[in-house]
Amino acid sequence: MTTKVKAAIIGSGNIGTDLLYKALRSEIIEPIWMVGIDPESEGLRRAKELGLKTTAEGVKGLGPYIAEDKVQIAWDATSAYVHESNNALVKKFGVKMVDLTPAAVGPFCVPPVNLREMVGRSEQNVNMVTCGGQATIPMVAAVSRVQPVEYGEIIATVSSKSAGPGTRKNIDEFTRTTARGVEVVGGAKRGKAIIIINPAEPPLIMRDTIHCLTEDTPKQEAIIESAREMIAEVQKYVPGYTLKNGPVFDGNRVSFYMEVEGLGDFLPKYAGNLDIMTAAGLRTAELIAEEIQRAEAA
Amino acid sequence: MNLQGKKVTLHDMSLRDGMHPQRHQLTPAQMIEVATALDAAGVPLIEVTHGDGLGGASVNYGFPAASDEEYLRAVVPQMKSAKISALLIPGIGTVDHLRMAHDCGVQTIRVATHCTEADVSEQHIGLGAKMEMDTVGFLMMAHMIGPEELLEQAKLMQDYGANCLYITDSAGYMLPDDVTARVRLFREKLEAHIEVGFHGHHNMHMGIANSLAAIEAGAGRIDGSVAGMGAGAGNTPLEAFVAVLHRMGVETGVDMWKLMDVAEEIVYPMMTHKVRVDRDSLTLGYAGVYSSFLLHAKRAAEKYGLKSTDILVELGRMKTVGGQEDMIEDVALDMKKAGSAE
Numbered sequence: 001m002t003t004k005v006k007a008a009i010i011g012s013g014n015i016g017t018d019l020l021y022k023a024l025r026s027e028i029i030e031p032i033w034m035v036g037i038d039p040e041s042e043g044l045r046r047a048k049e050l051g052l053k054t055t056a057e058g059v060k061g062l063g064p065y066i067a068e069d070k071v072q073i074a075w076d077a078t079s080a081y082v083h084e085s086n087n088a089l090v091k092k093f094g095v096k097m098v099d100l101t102p103a104a105v106g107p108f109c110v111p112p113v114n115l116r117e118m119v120g121r122s123e124q125n126v127n128m129v130t131c132g133g134q135a136t137i138p139m140v141a142a143v144s145r146v147q148p149v150e151y152g153e154i155i156a157t158v159s160s161k162s163a164g165p166g167t168r169k170n171i172d173e174f175t176r177t178t179a180r181g182v183e184v185v186g187g188a189k190r191g192k193a194i195i196i197i198n199p200a201e202p203p204l205i206m207r208d209t210i211h212c213l214t215e216d217t218p219k220q221e222a223i224i225e226s227a228r229e230m231i232a233e234v235q236k237y238v239p240g241y242t243l244k245n246g247p248v249f250d251g252n253r254v255s256f257y258m259e260v261e262g263l264g265d266f267l268p269k270y271a272g273n274l275d276i277m278t279a280a281g282l283r284t285a286e287l288i289a290e291e292i293q294r295a296e297a298a
Numbered sequence: 299m300n301l302q303g304k305k306v307t308l309h310d311m312s313l314r315d316g317m318h319p320q321r322h323q324l325t326p327a328q329m330i331e332v333a334t335a336l337d338a339a340g341v342p343l344i345e346v347t348h349g350d351g352l353g354g355a356s357v358n359y360g361f362p363a364a365s366d367e368e369y370l371r372a373v374v375p376q377m378k379s380a381k382i383s384a385l386l387i388p389g390i391g392t393v394d395h396l397r398m399a400h401d402c403g404v405q406t407i408r409v410a411t412h413c414t415e416a417d418v419s420e421q422h423i424g425l426g427a428k429m430e431m432d433t434v435g436f437l438m439m440a441h442m443i444g445p446e447e448l449l450e451q452a453k454l455m456q457d458y459g460a461n462c463l464y465i466t467d468s469a470g471y472m473l474p475d476d477v478t479a480r481v482r483l484f485r486e487k488l489e490a491h492i493e494v495g496f497h498g499h500h501n502m503h504m505g506i507a508n509s510l511a512a513i514e515a516g517a518g519r520i521d522g523s524v525a526g527m528g529a530g531a532g533n534t535p536l537e538a539f540v541a542v543l544h545r546m547g548v549e550t551g552v553d554m555w556k557l558m559d560v561a562e563e564i565v566y567p568m569m570t571h572k573v574r575v576d577r578d579s580l581t582l583g584y585a586g587v588y589s590s591f592l593l594h595a596k597r598a599a600e601k602y603g604l605k606s607t608d609i610l611v612e613l614g615r616m617k618t619v620g621g622q623e624d625m626i627e628d629v630a631l632d633m634k635k636a637g638s639a640e
Contacts (some may be wrong), residue, residue: 192356
């Protein structure tokens with residue numbers, strides 16, 4: 001039996017904690033460090049209870065232990081502002097980075113669309129776009145793999161309670177990074193992203209609308225089939241990813257109305273936006289772990 | 299009510315909020331025609347862009363006849379004394395749009411958020427203030443929370459650098475007492491240099507009454523729209539509001555007779571959708587629904603064989619907020635499914 005690949009989670013907030021719960025179930029990754037900046041934080045306390053080593057000194061606190069504890073993968077669940085310095089430090093130790101912030105330093109990864117392409121490229125840093133990107137880019141790609149998409153637009157609506165301070169402080173990063181992901185990974189020639197935060201109680205489940213304008217008349221049957229397959233792929237890691245309505249065909253417009261219910265590991269089920277991010281981040285890291293294991297076995 | 303001797307700054311919305319009933323199809327030439335006439339009538343502030351503000355061009359809200367930059371570059375240089383403002387809704391527009399607008403000569407930036415989500419505006423208000431623009435925080439759907447809660451959000455925007463804070467009745471739901479309570483609290487609790495503003499919709503014909511209540515409670519800036527051209531049943535009809543203000547002895551600096559001519563001869567004939575209190579816009583006001591949903595709901599109702607008032611009531615029940623236009627077709631499809639299952 002091969003040993004699990006050791007990993008560190010940078011960021012002890014909601015995303016980091018939810019990711020921790022998911023990673024503890026992984027068969028090939030073992031999360032062993034949780035990195036925070038506040039010694040009083042709930043997230044660090046919880047990680048410690050779950051048997052992880054913790055530091056409240058940021059990545060600097062992790063640095064001296066990376067080699068000793070054989071940490072080979074890190075997730076960054078902090079914010080775009082500090083990602084570059086986090087990455088610079090772990091990179092020195094040859095650690096692979098899965099970036100859950102919208103910093104977009106490394107290439108974008110949306111697992112059902114381009115995870116396979118990442119294999120063998122051994123990127124040091126991959127970026128998970130944004131939560132809205134993870135929830136919508138697969139559907140843009142489902143259309144663009146059938147026929148050229150002139151324009152892709154996504155509207156992500158999340159509950160107030162699931163929009164953390166990082167997203168709020170830098171909401172422009174969300175719209176910019178998501179729009180670029182719609183183009184680069186989704187395959188639309190031009191991308192646009194809109195985010196809406198809704199404070200309704202009880203909190204609404206994450207909703208996503210995807211509009212594609214195709215260059216030629218939409219090939220309806222092929223698009224319906226492609227979308228069905230794509231949704232099944234996403235459901236492998238986010239079972240609550242569902243098509244509520246659509247696809248609607250209206251001239252050259254193809255629209256999907258999606259709902260994303262989370263697994264409810266640490267975050268409530270309505271926070272599908274966070275769940276799809278952590279689930280995609282774990283899936284990506286597992287692929288990297290497989291590569292590491294293969295390289296070590298060889 | 300005694301408003302004798304008060305001064306108020308009027309802000310025209312016809313070339314931004316009025317883009318909703320026009321399906322964002324006003325041309326730069328039409329904007330120049332309206333804006334120069336408003337300028338000549340002494341209207342001090344005029345808002346220009348897509349109905350959903352900078353960056354609003356989209357499938358979701360509608361693609362405009364020209365880009366924000368084209369509109370702004372057309373209108374700004376034509377102004378003799380009026381200033382041009384632009385609206386920015388974080389989540390739709392970004393600081394890149396703000397820089398572009400500033401570069402076009404826009405002097406007033408209004409950063410709009412849902413009334414409970416002011417903390418998404420820090421970047422944008424911060425940049426507006428840094429560029430020494432007249433920077434306004436615009437709290438939309440302000441009927442959805444109480445005055446105290448609204449004040450907390452206003453204080454965030456004040457801290458980010460806004461010099462004016464708006465109570466925005468996006469649904470035209472408020473009654474004069476609702477306006478009074480909010481404006482009064484803002485006036486009492488915000489810093490003295492902060493101006494307080496009110497933006498009304500005329501969905502229940504309360505635009506003028508609510509705006510008067512706002513002035514009485516201490517608001518110094520009021521939004522209206524010539525010929526009432528705005529989303530839903532429109533904004534407070536500016537020419538009628540000016541007439542009322544002048545009778546009450548309020549100083550506006552606006553020539554009422556010229557303004558009436560702009561409404562009658564230029565704007566009203568331009569309207570492709572005649573803005574009025576019809577049953578749909580009245581439903582918006584009554585049910586507390588974002589005014590720009592109006593035409594989208596009418597279209598969805600027609601397409602799916604439903605009643606537009608039913609769609610609007612459902613959107614109100616779901617507590618949708620500004621910008622959720624994508625919910626309209628989704629809700630219509632749900633209603634159609636439920637209808638055919640019966």
